Amino acid sequence: MKKIIMGMIGGGIGAFIGDAHRRASRICNDFELVGGVFDIDYEKSKVFAAKEGISLDRCYKSVDALIKAELALPKNERMEVVAIVTPNDLHYPFAKKLLSGGFHLVCEKPMTLTVKEALDLEKLVAKTKKTFALTHTYTGYPMVRQMRDLISKGVLGTIQRIDAQYYQGWINSVIHGTGSRITGIWRLDPKHAGVSSCMGDIGVHAFNLIEYTTGLEVKEVLSDLNPVKDGIKLDLDGTVMIRFSKTLKGVIRASQICAGLENDILISVYGSKASLRWGQENPNYLYLFSDSEPTKIFKPAHGYNVKLAEEGHTMPAGHPEGIYEALANIYKGTAKSIRKEKFNPGEFPTVHDGVRGMKFIHAVINSNAKGNVWMKV
C-alpha cells in the first residue's frame, strides 16, 4: 500500500519527541517522512536532514516555505500530513497555517497556549475536514484501550471516584542544578510553555486519560499549585480536585519535582461494582478489583480483550511492547482517518481533546490564581 507522505515541523537534533514521532510513523509503516522544518536554525535543520537521509530539497527554511513548495508539487507527490513537534507556543500558528493549506496534522500537546486558540483550531478542523491527531500518547497503549472498553460496557457499575496521577522527577534536578539534562528548559519559560509547566505538560495527560477511559467530562476543578522554589514562574507541582456531578468526585495529582521518580502515571476508576487501575511504567498490566472475586490482571495479546486493544499489540503475549508502539497505534489510527478507512473513535485523540485540555489547564491555573476556588472546565 502507498505510504502517506509526511512532513515534520521541529524535532531536529536532540529533540527526543521528534524522534519518537518518526519512530512511531515507521513502526506503523503507513507513513514516509520526506521533509520539513526541523529547526528554527536552517543550517541545523539541514544537518539533521542529511543525517536522517532526507532530501535537502524538502528541508525548508520556514513553515511558509514548506507550504508554498509542497502545494506546488503534484498532488500525489506532496505532503499529506505534517507532524508539529515544536515547543508549545508554536503549535497554534503553525497548525493554523498548515490546516488552511490543506494538510492533515499530527500535533503535540498541549495543543495551543489559550482556550481561544484551541476553539479556533477546532473550528478550522471542522471547516477543512482535515484529520487532526493530538498525541496524547498514553491513549495508544492497548490496556488503556481495554480499560475504556470495560468501562463503556458497564463492568464497573456506577463510577464513584476517579484518581489520576502523573508524577515525574526530572525537573527536580534541573531546578536544583544537580542533573545533566538540560533539554526542555523552555518548559519553565512562560513565553514558550504558556501559562503552566506541570499542569500543561503532564497534568493534562492525566486529565485526558480520565476523559478517554471513562467517557465522562470533568465539570469543575479546584486547584492548589506550587512553584516549589523561589524564582520559578510556573507551577511545578499541584493537586486538582475534580467534580463530575454531585456524587462523583475525584482528584488529579501532578508533579515535576518528585525526586527519583520517572514517569509515574497511574489512573484508578472506582465503580459501584468493581474498579480498574492502570499504570504507565508497566503498561501491559490492567488490574480489575472487585469485592467478590480475585483480582484480575488483563494483559495484551489475549482473546478476552476488545479488538482495538488486540490490534495495538502485535507480538505474542508476554513480549512487552512500550511507548513507541503506543504512539505508533495513534499514528495507525491517524493513517486510517487520512485514508478514509473505518476507524474507532478511540484510535487517536482529536482537536476536541485539545480543546478540553486547554480548558482544563486554564481552569486549573485560574482556580489557583483566584485562591483555590471552583472553576468550570
Add this chain to the structure above:
Amino acid sequence: MKKIIMGMIGGGIGAFIGDAHRRASRICNDFELVGGVFDIDYEKSKVFAAKEGISLDRCYKSVDALIKAELALPKNERMEVVAIVTPNDLHYPFAKKLLSGGFHLVCEKPMTLTVKEALDLEKLVAKTKKTFALTHTYTGYPMVRQMRDLISKGVLGTIQRIDAQYYQGWINSVIHGTGSRITGIWRLDPKHAGVSSCMGDIGVHAFNLIEYTTGLEVKEVLSDLNPVKDGIKLDLDGTVMIRFSKTLKGVIRASQICAGLENDILISVYGSKASLRWGQENPNYLYLFSDSEPTKIFKPAHGYNVKLAEEGHTMPAGHPEGIYEALANIYKGTAKSIRKEKFNPGEFPTVHDGVRGMKFIHAVINSNAKGNVWMKV
C-alpha cells in the same frame, strides 16, 4: 519478667479489633489480660470471658464497676493498663474515668468525638502522668519507622511534596447491599462514629503517617468530601489538600468505597534529593528513589536499618511479619513506658497524636461544610 496486668473495654465476640489488641499484647509478651467489660450486654461479655479463659470475677458490668473493683485490689494485683476498643463515642468518657482512676491506657483511634474532648484528655494525661498509647497501628511497622529515621537524618533533603492515600472498599458492598460483612455499620452512624466516617476512620491514619514519618505538622487543609450515596449521613470518600508552608504542599486521599480494594495505604514523601514510598499491603518494602542512583528497597532484618526498625522485626530477613506484629510493637513501646524503661519517642503514638487527629478531622469536615475553604489544623 512480671507481666503488666491488663484489662479491656469492648472487644467482645465478633469484634476483630479487640482480638487484634489481645493478640498483639500476647505477641509482645509483656501483658496479661485479666478482665474487662467486653460488651455492653453483660451476658455476652461473660460468654466471651469464658471462651477466652478469663475469670468471670473480673468480667465487669460496667467501666465504673471495673474501676471500683480493681482499685479495691492490692496494687500488685490490680490492672495497670486498660485497652479501650469500643466504638468512637465511648473512647472519651471511658478514657477520662480510667485515667482519673489511675490506669494507663491503650486507646483506639479516633481518640474522641471532638477537639475539646481531645484537649481535655491531653490535659488529664499531663496531670496524671499515665501512659496513653493511641493505636495508630501502622506506625508500628518496622519500615515506617525506618522511613521516619531516614527522613529525620536528612536523606531526602528539603521536603517538597507529600502524598498519602488510604483507600478501602469494604463499605462499598455495605452501602450497595452486596457484601456479607455487617460489622462496623456503627461507622455510618454519626451518633457512634462522630462527625466523619471516612476521614475519622481512615483519613486520620494517613494524616498520622505523614506527621509521624516527617515530623512536620500539617498547617491547613481544604477538603472536598463525598457521601457517595443518598441517605448516607457521613463522608465515605474525600480529597484533602494540605499545606505545611508556602512551598510545601500535598494531598491526603481517602475513600471507603473503592470497590475491591482492601487496605491500600500509601505514603510518598518527595524531597529535593530523594523520595520515599511505603505501602501497607506489602509493608516490608520501603522504596527510596533518587535521580542519580538506582532505586533502593529497604527491608526489615538488615544491618542497614535503624535500631528501632530492627527491634520491631524478630524473624530473619525474608520471613514477612504483618499487622499483628506492628501492633505488638506499639504494645511493646507502651510496656516500656509503663515500666519506665527507656524508649524512643516513635515507639507508640500518644495523646498528642490524638489531639492532632481530632483537629485534622474537624478541620476537614469544616472545610467541606463551608464550601471547600482553607481551615487551620
Add this chain to the structure above:
Amino acid sequence: MKKIIMGMIGGGIGAFIGDAHRRASRICNDFELVGGVFDIDYEKSKVFAAKEGISLDRCYKSVDALIKAELALPKNERMEVVAIVTPNDLHYPFAKKLLSGGFHLVCEKPMTLTVKEALDLEKLVAKTKKTFALTHTYTGYPMVRQMRDLISKGVLGTIQRIDAQYYQGWINSVIHGTGSRITGIWRLDPKHAGVSSCMGDIGVHAFNLIEYTTGLEVKEVLSDLNPVKDGIKLDLDGTVMIRFSKTLKGVIRASQICAGLENDILISVYGSKASLRWGQENPNYLYLFSDSEPTKIFKPAHGYNVKLAEEGHTMPAGHPEGIYEALANIYKGTAKSIRKEKFNPGEFPTVHDGVRGMKFIHAVINSNAKGNVWMKV
C-alpha cells in the same frame, strides 16, 4: 477454654526459632508454656526462664528430668505437649523419650538424622496415638492452603510440571566471613546437621510444599549438589530433578549462598488447564494463570477462599499477616488434634511428612554421591 500445658526443649537465649514457637503458641492462644529444657547449659536455661517469667521449678536440667518430674504431677497440671526446637541431631532421641513418656509433640524439621529414625518415630506415634506436629511452617500460610484446595478440586486439570525453589543468602556471608550472623553455624557441621545442610534445612521445605499442595508423591530424584567452597563438608546449593510419573516431572532448586536473597521460596504447579504460583515473601498473593482468562490473584479474607484458608487469617482483607501467624495456624491445628476436636488433614504436618522428608533428603544425598543417578524416594 483451658489452655494446653506446654513445655519446650531448646529455644533458649538467641534461638530465634524457639521464640517463633512461643510467639505462635501465644498467638493461637491455646497453649500455656510452663517449663522446659531451654539450653544444654542449665545455668543459661534458668536465666532464660527467669527472663520469660517461667517458673524455675519447671526449668529442668535434662529431658529425662523433665519427663520424670512432669509425670509425677497430677494429670491436669502436667505438660501435655512438648515443642522440640533443638539442633537436628537431638530431635530423634528427645522425641522418642517424650512420646514414650506420653507427651504430644511439636517438632522442628528435619525430623531426624536418618530414615530409619524417622520410620521408628512413625511407628511410635502410631503406637502411642499421640499428636505429632512437624513444623513445616509454610504450610500454615492461608494461601498455601488455598492452593492445596484449588488443586484438590481439579482447577488445574492434569498436573504437567512442578517447580519449587528455596533460595537463601545468609550462609553466603558466613562462608565468606562478611556477615555478622553467627548463629546457625551448627548447620554446617555434619554432627549436628546430619547428612545435608541446604537440602536438609531448606530443600526439604520445597519438597514438603510440593507434596502438601498437590497431594502427589515424588517418586524419584536425581541431584547435583555443590558445597561451593573448599572445606565445606555439606551441600550449600543444589538442583534436584524430580519425577512423579512417566509424564509428570519437575525440579526442586535450593541454595544457601544466593548473595542478598532472603527467603525466596516459590512454588509453581502447572496443569493442563491452569497453573498456580505462590511465593513466600509476599505470602498473601496466590496467582492463578490460565490461557483463556485474565490472571487471577487470590488473597486472604475473602469469601471465595476455602474455609481452612479463611480461618487462618483473622484480620480484614488487606491487613497482611505473616510467618508468625502461619506457625500459629499449625499450632492451632495441633491444639485441635490434642483436644480431639475435628480438624482438617492439612492443618498440621505429621510424622509421615517427616518420614517423607527424610527419605527425600537421603535420596538426594545418595543420588549426588553416586554420580547423579536416579534414586527412589
Add this chain to the structure above:
Amino acid sequence: MKKIIMGMIGGGIGAFIGDAHRRASRICNDFELVGGVFDIDYEKSKVFAAKEGISLDRCYKSVDALIKAELALPKNERMEVVAIVTPNDLHYPFAKKLLSGGFHLVCEKPMTLTVKEALDLEKLVAKTKKTFALTHTYTGYPMVRQMRDLISKGVLGTIQRIDAQYYQGWINSVIHGTGSRITGIWRLDPKHAGVSSCMGDIGVHAFNLIEYTTGLEVKEVLSDLNPVKDGIKLDLDGTVMIRFSKTLKGVIRASQICAGLENDILISVYGSKASLRWGQENPNYLYLFSDSEPTKIFKPAHGYNVKLAEEGHTMPAGHPEGIYEALANIYKGTAKSIRKEKFNPGEFPTVHDGVRGMKFIHAVINSNAKGNVWMKV
C-alpha cells in the same frame, strides 16, 4: 545516511517473527527492505509484497533466483543484507547460499539443525568475512546489557550459581486443542524443527542469556526432558543441570506447557558478593541483591548505566520500551558491523553464539536420550 539495502527470506502473511524483523529494521532506521522470498508459495509471496509496498520486481520465486538477480544489479543498488526468518530447517541451506553469494545475514535461531551445519556456517563466515547476526533478541534489552556489564566489572564477585528459566504456555492449548493459535505447529514436527521443540526454541535462549551475561561457557549438561503427552515427538518441557566448573553449577528450566504463562524468562546470577536478576516481562527492571545493602533496581535512561545499555533506550526514563526496541538494538549493531563502524562485542549475537546454541541443544537431547547422563557442550 544511506540505508542498508535489505532482503528477507520467509516472514510472509501471518508470520509474526518476520513482521518483528521488519519493524525492528525500521525502528533502528538503518535499513530499507526492498525485496525477498516471503513465502514458499510465490503467489502468496507477491500478495504480501504488494501489501507491504515492496516492488514485485524484487519479490523472488526462490533464494537462488534472488541471489542471481541481486548479484546482477550494480553494487550500490543490490541487497547487502538478507534476513532469514523461515522455519528452522531452512536456515542452514539458505544461509550457506547467501553467505557464499556475498550477502551479510541476519538469521533467526536456532541457527541450524545440526552442530555440523553450525560449524560449517562458522567457517563460512570466517572465510567470507560477512556480518552474521543471530537474533537472540533478548540480548538487545538495555538491562540485559547492563547486567553483562556489571558482571564483567566484577560487581558480583565470584559467580557461585546460575539459574535461568524460560517458561511459556502457548503450546499447552495447542496440544490440548483448547487454543485458537495454530501458527507455529511446525515447531512440533521434527522435520522442520529439528531434534527439539522446547530446548531448540526457548531453552536455547536461556542458555544464550547465561553465556551472554556472564561471559562464561557451560561445560556440561545433564537433562531430563518431557514430551508431556502421548504422540508428541519432541520435548515440550525439561530441566537441564549445567556445570561450568567443579564449584560453579546451575540449572536451565524450560517449558512450553505452563498453562497461562506468557513468556516468563528469568535469569539469576548469584555471586560471592552480590546477585543479579532480570525478567523479560518487565524488562526495564534489573535487580541487584547484596547482603549488606538495600536491594537496588537499575532502570534504563540513567547515567549510572553503561553506554551500551543507554544507547539502547532512547526515550526518557520511565517510558517503557519493549521487545521491538530490543530487536532494533540488535539490528543497530548489525548495521554498525556492516558499515564497518566501531561496535561493542555485545551488540549482536554472532555465528559463534549459533554454534554454542546448537552444541547445547544436541548435548541436552543426547543427555536425555542416553538416560540423563552428563554430556559435554
